[in-house]
Amino acid sequence: MFDVIIIGAGVTGCAAARELSRYQAEICVIDKCEDVGEGTSKANSAVIHAGFDAPAGSLMAEMNVRGNELMGPLCEELDVPFKRNGALVVCVRKDALDGLQELYDRGIANGVKGMKILNRSEALQMEPNLSESVQGALYAPSSGIICPFILTEALAENACANGVEFRLGTKAENVFRDEQGIWHIGTDKGELLSRAVVNAAGVYADVIHNMVSENKIHITPRRGEYLLLDKDAGTHVSHTIFPQPTKLGKGVLVTPTIHGNLIVGPTAQDIEDREGINTSSEGLQTITVKANEQVRNLPLRKVITSFAGLRAHEDHHEFIIGEVKDAPYFFDCAGIESPGLASSPAIGEKISLLIKEKLSLQEKKDWNPRRKGITDPRKLTMEKRNELIRKEPAYGNIICRCESVSEGEILDAIRRTPGARTLDGVKRRVRAGMGRCQAGFCSPKVMEILHRELDIPYEEITKGGKDGVIVFGRTKNVQGGEA
Amino acid sequence: MINYEIVIIGGGPAGLAAALSARKAGVENILILERDAELGGILNQCIHNGFGLHTFKEELTGPEYAWRFIERVQKENIAYRLNTMVLNISKDRIVTAMNRDEGIIQIQAGAVILAMGCRERPRGALNIPGFRPAGIFSAGTAQRLVNIEGYMPGKEVVILGSGDIGLIMARRMTLEGADVKVVAELMPYSGGLKRNIVQCLDDFNIPLKLSHTVVDIEGKDRVTAVTIAEVDENRKPVPGTEERYTCDTLLLSCGLIPENELSVNAGIELSRITNGPVVTDRLETNIPGIFACGNVLHVHDLVDFVSEEAAKAGRSAAEFVQNSTAEKQSSEPVVLKAESGVRYTVPFTVDPGTMEDLLKVCFRVGAVFRDAYVSVYFNDERVMHMKKRILSPGEMEQVILQKKKLLEYDDLKTVTIRIEAE
């Protein structure tokens, strides 16, 4: 029996796991997907919002501002690339300038530091590629960009290193509490028992919640489509550029990514399908039109891929974090839509403190807050890099040409816990296949490495999803052996 | 620092031919850097025949064509390093490369020949809506899986793009037991050879749908269906023309892009049309001593022309290191211009003083022309006028300029190639 089972290995679940790993407790994270961060955490703007957007006094505002504050030290501890590049909310209509002041005031109420309202020329000086029609902008220097994959993986790895168990590819199908007060989680891999449960199930958080509570909640998958541009275009803007917000969200932003690409999106469309991460021609069209309202000359011919993600939009547009009234020892982290990524360290902190109290957990003496990231040989001096290659020749073997990723990095990604087991898992950890050829060259080579390292047959290697095999077996009726 | 007179980036057909011709011109110290485990480049996976008709007067398969060159490179004892990735080329021709055994090495080259080839346009660049499951391959990736690794990437296949690789893969997948349901082509014509349309599609009753594109991809983990639709003259899908094909695989054969990341780092100027370096008639880029040939310069349709062009780059690089051209250069090179239906020319300039006696100027047209004329103008005067029954964007065209004629012409500033109705 576990002390805590966390349902969902997204950034929220992993942040909760990492914070809970400070305490003496048996903790398990389960997820229906084969890797951590396979839901909303892998398809979002990758922006750590400053916190001026959420309504003053809301939990969302509190978590965002606190999460933003925690993100710096957290990324330092976990060796996660993070940069405070600052955000600009751009006003393009004279009659909407009041809106900037409103945002500024809200930011002050929420505790956002360092904001400034810029006039037209100040804004253009800071960001020369802003639209001609810019009238002014709100500048928030604490806004940042991050790799959401690496953040989630780092939280999971650190949790793991501190004793948390991850059961991936394990889907929670039913949840109930027995007379003794023990929680039973029925999964497709058998039943798990726990004293407490954390519901961090993303777009499924309402489904899980509604299994245990009479106070029903409702989450709508809100689809957001994005365009990712080549690194050639990565310096088109240096800040994260927002339009003024509307009821549907923060609008289509344009931002550099931490890895030097440019990202444009998202759209906002409420859908039924909780797995509906398909893009649409209308959506992709909308992005191009909207993005051009704030930024001029966007080099859209440099698009290397498009994708869509789902935000877990709760009907009241508010985070639901805490113990469920009619379900003792069951804790919700529900409705975690934007700014969920920015809030994740704060959500992890809040939920772990609640659980610590409830279960009277004791701190571990040997808790290790640090995690070492995958070595990026490109950041080493030539001497250091050569030393590394002498020790581990795989670092001298380039597998992904576009992003110049070596076999050594891929092996590291596979050998970690939880490690990469799929092409997408490798891609998200070390960027092999993330570049301009989009895995055309490296996918057969990465398959070979996965086959060799994990001893899985080629026909069982997947792109990501369980049934996402790459090949259907061998050609020919007779097979030979390897030399 | 290691020194070589000529360093060639890439050991495919271009790199091999460049090395051999540089050796023939008397250069001893040549090094080929190849990122793959063997020489031959993309030819190793092009196991179909049809290569070498111009060069060897016989039809060879890709590996056989490559072997003819590899054998000679080995016989000539030209040095090459395999599994070696070039990380950077500097303006002063220092090549930084890396492999497992030596780590990072730096090589000072007297001249550099770029022969990195090209890559396929990925799905993202095509903006095809839908899911992003497994089962979407560029045709070349599928070709590698089937022909080299021996794995079947799909059983029920839809192909987008009727370039030659797409057509060839339609036949390969069919012969290996897959059901190729349809080939959709965005343009109103195929970019592939007629022979491939007949022998790769018609032979197996695979329909080719011109002016069609993919408008939706279904399947969360693996492709389960693909919808194609007809497009109008602006290449926009026409509502109501959608046809849905259940399938597990979508192959993309939607064009090739020269791979010029290294060139950009070296400060080499690229053409927005070819995506390759802007070169002189000697195939020299704007950086002195750096030459380019093959598909990194512009995408060819026949490997024979790659070999021919690469041989020229080899000769030019040899001249450069032997320092035999410098004095003869004219002050102002003649500019080659592509107009009225001609998309680009390679080379981009010609120096009548130093050019070889005959210069083949390669070009491609932007649309299909029937019974039209290829005209060449010296300044504003038409000097050549050749009738062509057909000109198509899929086929590389050539005109030949004579050194003698260029030298004779007073105050020659531009040579323009145009397509004219009469």
Next chain:
Amino acid sequence: MERKELTCIGCPMGCSITVELEGDEILSVSGNTCAVGDKYARTEVLHPERTVTSTVTVTGGEKQRVSVKTAGNIPKDRIEACMEAINNVSVSAPVKIGDIIIENVAGTGVSVVATKNIS
């Protein structure tokens, strides 16, 4: 009388050619715009032939497949039988370009030969 429609592969024109024939006797060829088309149509209608290229399983080699081709053209209607033979044979490394992998494949009198060296 039978009519067959085909596309000429002689050049990018891709003329649509119509051949009228009575049994094995060609009555007329039309639609072609040059002599190449006429010659192509006559052969293609009566004796269509193709070179087949594929791969064969290799045992004990650095690679598990070697590329192969039919050393000459075989009748088009024998392609399937030829592939059947190719799919059911394996060869031990080393293999050299030109090595005969299958003699007289599918009774065509043509051999399947290796097109790549495998050590």
